[in-house]
Amino acid sequence: YSPPEMVTPSGPTLPTPQQSSIEPLKVVFTSPDQKIKLVSNKITAEISTSGSSPVLSADYYINGAFVTSVSKAPFSFSFVPKEVSFIQKYNNIKVVVYDSSNNRAEAMTTFVVNF
Numbered sequence: 001y002s003p004p005e006m007v008t009p010s011g012p013t014l015p016t017p018q019q020s021s022i023e024p025l026k027v028v029f030t031s032p033d034q035k036i037k038l039v040s041n042k043i044t045a046e047i048s049t050s051g052s053s054p055v056l057s058a059d060y061y062i063n064g065a066f067v068t069s070v071s072k073a074p075f076s077f078s079f080v081p082k083e084v085s086f087i088q089k090y091n092n093i094k095v096v097v098y099d100s101s102n103n104r105a106e107a108m109t110t111f112v113v114n115f
Contacts, residue, residue: 025051
């Protein structure tokens, strides 16, 4: 008796799985600079985002209080400190951005207002 010969089936070569090239959503403030000191000038909060999916909206908070949601690029937001009732000498501004893949990212910076 001799065992049957082992035959390896031949067929199409399957592609090797690739690592996904999805870049996570990231956001950073480009303005205001943390060193900026303002009196009554208008402040424009500007951000820079990166990621594989487009950003849909940005929610802004000053000193923890929600102030606005922006849904149009470049997702910047302007305000005059003396017109914001809860502005203090030392303040923080936070942005939370959302993309089309339901990801979110946030960034925070500080600014000083000289009354």
